[in-house]
Amino acid sequence: MKKRKRKPSSIWDGEEVLPGESRRVQLNVSESYSGVNIPIPVYVRRGLRDGPTIFVTAALHGDEINGTGVVRELIRDGTLNLTAGVLILVPVVNVFGFDRHMRYLPDRRDLNRCFPGSERGSLASRTARVIFEEIIGRSDFGIDLHTAAARRTNFPNVRADFRNAGAKRLAESFGCELMMVGRGPDRSLRREATGAGCPVLLFEAGEIWKVEPSIVAAAVRGVKNVLFELKMIDEPPVEPPYQLLIERTKWIRAERGGFLEFHVGPGDIVLRGKPIATISDLLGEDSHSLVAPFDGVVIGMTTLPATSPGEPVVHLGEIEKMKRIERIRNKLPESHPHERVTADLASSVMVTEPSVEEAEQDGESASTDQPIDGAATQEALSEDNDSRTG
Numbered sequence: 001m002k003k004r005k006r007k008p009s010s011i012w013d014g015e016e017v018l019p020g021e022s023r024r025v026q027l028n029v030s031e032s033y034s035g036v037n038i039p040i041p042v043y044v045r046r047g048l049r050d051g052p053t054i055f056v057t058a059a060l061h062g063d064e065i066n067g068t069g070v071v072r073e074l075i076r077d078g079t080l081n082l083t084a085g086v087l088i089l090v091p092v093v094n095v096f097g098f099d100r101h102m103r104y105l106p107d108r109r110d111l112n113r114c115f116p117g118s119e120r121g122s123l124a125s126r127t128a129r130v131i132f133e134e135i136i137g138r139s140d141f142g143i144d145l146h147t148a149a150a151r152r153t154n155f156p157n158v159r160a161d162f163r164n165a166g167a168k169r170l171a172e173s174f175g176c177e178l179m180m181v182g183r184g185p186d187r188s189l190r191r192e193a194t195g196a197g198c199p200v201l202l203f204e205a206g207e208i209w210k211v212e213p214s215i216v217a218a219a220v221r222g223v224k225n226v227l228f229e230l231k232m233i234d235e236p237p238v239e240p241p242y243q244l245l246i247e248r249t250k251w252i253r254a255e256r257g258g259f260l261e262f263h264v265g266p267g268d269i270v271l272r273g274k275p276i277a278t279i280s281d282l283l284g285e286d287s288h289s290l291v292a293p294f295d296g297v298v299i300g301m302t303t304l305p306a307t308s309p310g311e312p313v314v315h316l317g318e319i320e321k322m323k324r325i326e327r328i329r330n331k332l333p334e335s336h337p338h339e340r341v342t343a344d345l346a347s348s349v350m351v352t353e354p355s356v357e358e359a360e361q362d363g364e365s366a367s368t369d370q371p372i373d374g375a376a377t378q379e380a381l382s383e384d385n386d387s388r389t390g
């Protein structure tokens, strides 16, 4: 690995942020058509003792503002007592998209496919370079907050390159129940920063254009858990009831056009061969069921109940020890944060019981006697097999 160009994490605009101090900084990334500077606001907090530097970024996709709510919560959290190191908080990375309520930049480029960027490239590439030099270039670790793409929602999950010890440490300590293995797409912030020596964890949860209370709570808890792991705060971590390392995922796609009835919500677990959704015509006839090709957990799903062939319906992550997870989950009280986030996310989709015939299907008969829509499509099993993944 090449030696990284590092900038001192406590010096901004040529001035030092002293131990125990916080500072608001404006990072210029571009200029408007009228020649006015376009800055990204950054909040820097320095602990009393030396320690690692970690960044938390949000809205790298300009419409994914759940993370912006998280960062704002971290800024004003009076209980967050940073004892060591430096915390860099960036509420909105893609200010261009954010100003237009859009995922992309005005030139339709995806900023999260432009890292590490270049000085002479496109608007996206130049913006990426500033972020890479000024934020990643000052950090030892990073957490990048995302949501599902438009018309979808995600149950809170983290994604990291588990072959990288630092990224694995971040993922495990964050404390999400669902952890997904993956380096991320080419030229994404996560992949490029981790490759350059600054391990980055991706957090995916909820929907675009919203700040969802239980998502914010899960993310704030996760960031604090990581800060404790890095010995930057003293507040003890909140342990998750279980943690699943998901190595195989699949988007279950519609085979017919029509109206969807969901039989699972975000975060639900489903046994192989059991129905996850039914597609029927607008009068409720000619129904066709989608079944789970393996024992799995619903990582994400569409929130739009109208569908057509090939459209993604449910993003399922494979679970190997289903019985154990079922046992733990059945014991969780309704007031548990895991159950609260499950209930909150289920409120944006209508989940119904499958019909008696559908419910009686078991894995055996479903796989031998009738076609399984989900299993019939042979495609690469990876987190990024859909182009608009988070």
Ligand SMILES: [Zn+2]
Pocket: 060, 061, 064, 146, 147, 389, 390
């Ligand atoms: Zn995203």
